[in-house]
Amino acid sequence: MTVKVHVKNNRWAEGSFPNTPEGEEVFTITRERFDTAQTQHPDVVGKLDPFIDWDTDNWQNSMADAEVLLTWNMPTENLTQVAPNLKWIHCIGAGVEHMLPMDWLPDSVTLTNNKGVHAAKAGEFGLMAILMLHSHMPAIVTNQRKGLYESLYCSPIAGKTVVVLGTGSLGGSGAKMIKPLGVNVIGVNRSGRDVEGCDRCVPTAQLDEVLPLADYLLIATPDTPETRGLLDRRRLDLMKPTAGIINIGREAVMDYDALCDKLDAGSLGGAILDVFDPEPIAADSRLWDTKNLIITPHVSADDGDAYIPLTLGLFFQNMELFLAGKPLLNPIDPKLGY
Known part of the structure; x- marks a missing residue:
């Protein structure tokens, strides 16, 4: 017997x-990529019957006997x-907010995500951005757009405080890097559990206490009912006027309009944003012109x-367990x- 994988x-x-x-090529699972990755997991070779599809071209027919679904959405x-016959869905993204609410998910089906796959790259980006x-x-960069040549100096970063909001694989990797x-790293997560790379961690309920300490805030939380709107205008106002903010989590976590107001008013030092809703950003968005x-x-x-x-390495590791x-x-x- 073989396991049908759609x-x-x-x-x-x-x-x-x-x-x-450009993303289509990056995120497409071809038969060649599937077969190449499978060779690294000999325990599953010959036990799978994959059907490679696009969008919902053959959704109804193929899913009728599929036990496993490998996808972004469906x-x-x-x-x-x-x-x-479906027993397991693997989402190729770390965030699964696009599947919420999950009242559609049968009790008999396990949903897994890509947590961990992004860690090394996200950690390097977080380090770079800080x-x-x-x-x-x-x-x-703002001065460059204006044709303004102005010397802006800084000292080595040792002794500064970085608050990492969301200490999972993305934020945790950034903390370790x-x-x-010589940076003081404070982690913020749901339970306040200790995380490697953080000098201390606090629960999300204590976020207001650590935001005023932050020279830099790295946001790496998923979009969940608990995190939406977490960085609202009131909390942004708790931060130092010289503080910098990075968001590699999801836009829904932060009030971008409030952020733009503070940047334009000079009451925050700067920001680097990597996540938006919708994507791409609208041509008339104020984000493009915010200083x-x-x-x-x-x-x-x-x-x-x-x-x-x-x-696919993570998927086949899980397939062995499955x-x-x-x-x-x-x-x-x-x-x-x-």
């Missing part, structure tokens, strides 16, 4: 995923009837060369949304 790729479409034409209506803020790069530079703001097009955690190989009847890595709690 692989749902998405063609690029404006306002959807992938969010740019039609959720009547899933039990459409896919009566150092860019420390070196006044958002202000320097910045800590060796001391650098925009990156959702590239902080995605490796253009290795994203799919890394994804075939053995063992619990899977990265299970999503439908109630929490992560």
